[in-house]
Amino acid sequence: MKKDFLYSEITNNIANKIKLGVLKAGEKLPSVRKLSSQHGISINTAKRVFLELEGQSLIQPKPQSGYFVSDLAFFKLPLPETSSPIPFAQNREPDELMNEVYSTMGRNDLTLLSIGVASGNLLPLAKLKKEIIQATRGLSEGGSEYEPLQGNIKLRRMVAARSLTWEGNLKEEDLITTNGCMNALSLCLMALTKPGDTIALESPCYPGILQLAVSLGLHVVEVATHPVYGIEIEALKKLLPQIKVCLLVPNFNTPLGYCMPDSSKKEIVELLTKHEIPLIEDDTYGDIHFGPERPRCCKSFDKEGNVLWCSSVSKTLAPGYRVGWVAPGKYKEKLLRLKLVHSLSSVTVVNEAIANFLMTGRYDNHLRRLSKTLQENYQHYALAIADFFPVGTKVSRPQGGLTLWLELPHEIDTQTLYHYALKKGISISPGRIFTLQDQFHNCLRLCISLPWSEQLRLDLKQIGSLAKSLQQQPPSLRTAGRACS
Structure with a gap:
């Protein structure tokens, strides 16, 4: 080791x-x-x-x-700046803008660069359909019965076996199945917090996590985050006396795509354990790595059961199946009680089908193809951005995952850019939805999981042209598209 x-x-x-x-x-x-x-x-x-x-x-x-x-040309593009959120700022949820962006899900008339899921063209849909049929035939009562509260045994066994690749060394009894990773995160937060508690998150942060925290009545503290190394540990240390829980996405965080170094993961686990602050680890993207080896998780450094490791196949295999799980460590009984109240059972047939898919080795073959495609897409996107976007545009260099984070020149408001692009049939994610603070107005996230094509290249050129045109407008017009702030 x-x-x-x-x-x-x-x-x-x-x-x-x-x-x-x-x-x-x-x-x-x-x-x-x-x-x-x-x-x-x-x-x-x-x-x-x-x-x-x-x-x-x-x-x-x-x-x-x-x-x-x-x-390679895209390595000459500068990196985005380390974020600098204000400690304990007043939360201001961009709910109207967030709802508007996510309402475009499923629209076939748009180029959806805003939704961070793999395109169906990159997923083994025919094989998954066969697994559903086989699971229905093989299960007692055709899969119509409830599963055990802790979840499908075969699925938990397969997830535990896969944890050996990142030194998690989990056993099937360590895991609880959930309806996707967001359900796992929700159960964890409900088990560990009460309304009014303060939690620490990366900045920028996945909008779904921000919405979840706000819906539970929690106060969010956003922590400075570097585009390569991840959360700034020194900034986190200053917040420790005030926070109840820390929730991080250390492997290929969206939107930045960084992979936190193992030394930082180990230090954060030890730091939070010492202060008796639980760490909820969202590892949804951990399997989508551009290098030859899957990265370790914070959970692999956890000796006290203080890390609640959450993951799913929603970003890698089947978004709509809602198959997820959590290894809650010493908080297992609390989560089981909450699952009993809030969901009782996961979908029996679907969990069995995913377990069978993992067991055959097809999942690993699919991941290799998916990761290779996404890495190639990242390079295509970055080269297009270097060619078409305004001078001074800064771009993240993801080591895995599904997204790119762009920091445009300060005079370009990406909320306005979002509305302009939407009129051209293109949906992007403005940076403002990745924070509860008044920041990231000149940033945006692009999903890199659409199949690369000449049309996609032209769509990126269109976004770059719109950004340049905004740059030339009078200041009063540059922010005309802000529906909320």
Whole structure:
């Protein structure tokens, strides 16, 4: 385990230097033998480091010459700034704008760059249909009976087995099935908080989590977040006396797409455990990694049962099936009582079908194809943004997941841009819906999970052209599209 930790540390260190521009495009890296000698690792481990970096398109091999930092145009785009939310600011939910953006779900007349789910064209829909039929035939009473309160045994067994890949070492009895990850997060927050309590979240943050917290009467503290490293631990430390729960998305957070380094995950788990503050970990995107290996979760560093690990197949396999789960650690009994009251049972046939799909190995084959496609899409999107968007546009460099975060020049209001783009048949997500504070007005999120095409490239060109036209307008017109703030 120590060797694996060192390998991850070396890989992340080089990756971060490339992403931050410390190592420049075209710069030669140390040889495999030299890297091995510098860090006291085996030749095979050194090769593994380079393979992972190559898998992330961060480096490229040149025959007879070694490895070099990739000379790709989108690496020249600057990174978004570390967010700077105001501690304990008054929450101001952008509910009207949020509702407007999410009301476009399912519309076939729009290019939906606003909804962070994989396109049906990228999902194994025919195979899933067969699994549903087989599950109906194989289950007692055709799957019409209630499941055990803790959930489908086969599904829990498969999720537990898969946790070995990220050193979670879960057992089937550690898990409770839920109706998607949002249901898992909801049960966790209801079990651990009461109205008026304060919770800490990343900034920017997934709008669904913000809405959930507000609906439960919780006060949200947004924590400064770096686009590569994730949440700023020093900023979190200053908030600890006042917060009841911390909820994070450490692996391929939406909208930024970063993967928090293992050392940070370990430090946060130890810090929160010391202060007896539960950590709810949303790992919905953890399986969608652009590198060759799935990242570890905060849960893998949890020795006291203080981390409640939540995940699902909603972003990877079947959004509408609503299959999720939680490993709640020492809070298991609290969550079981809440599940009994709020949902009693998950959908029997669907959970059985997903369990069978995981068991056959088809899921891993699907994930490899999906991750490869999304990584290629990210590169296509970034190159289009470099070509068509205003000078000064900053772009995240996701290491996995489904989305890109853009920071446009300050004079461009993306709420206005949203309304202009909608008239052209394109839906984007303005940055204001990813916060409860008065920030991110010049930011936006794009979903990268639509199949790449020339039409999609033209749609991105259209957004870039609209952004440039906004930049040229008088200040009074630039914010004309703000329906709320």
